[in-house]
Amino acid sequence: MAPEQIATPDRVGFEADVFSLGVSCFNMVTGELPWTSADADELVALKLRQDAPRPSSVVPGVSEEVDALCERLLSRDPRKRGVAPPKSGSLRCLACGKSLGSAPTRCPGCDLPFPPTRPRLEFTDGPAAGQVFLIPQAEFVTGRLQIAPESLNMSRRQMHVACSGSVMVRDLGAANPTRLDDGPLTFDAFLRPGDRLHVAGSTGRFLVGA
């Protein structure tokens, strides 16, 4: 448990996970825990008041780099653990538009499953810029409401998507037609990783894998 989970339990962020990583790191290097006490209250007090020891003080010969890494990860001040926060709220479902947690296997909005290869569209510009849409395994119609509700030049029925692991898209006669880099999408076309899909003023790159 990170010190802030004891001191300010209502203000705990991802930094607490970084702290846990630091504890694991310290344990792998030294075979011990950074703070130990048979008494639970004393253990809490130690975490709040005392910096973690350097791994090299427990196991001589540990490098300065490992010492510095553990010191940073185990910093009692969450802000000093030095890891950028993950982008939040940017992952969404292409079928229903719902915001998703970090690694969903099924959409909490439409209940469709996401293939393990994580086929997705990462939008780089236009009203949907910065958002990543996971593509669930299903056939569905998607458009303005799911992708960019404020973007009036996108049709409600913008494109048809069929995903069975591989992904096929077709424009549905939208006012601003969906296009691939190499042409219109009048018929179903398979997306290949790296393809850029132009959706009424927003460009999404199709990606699969990690």
Ligand SMILES: [Zn+2]
């Ligand atoms: Zn969904």
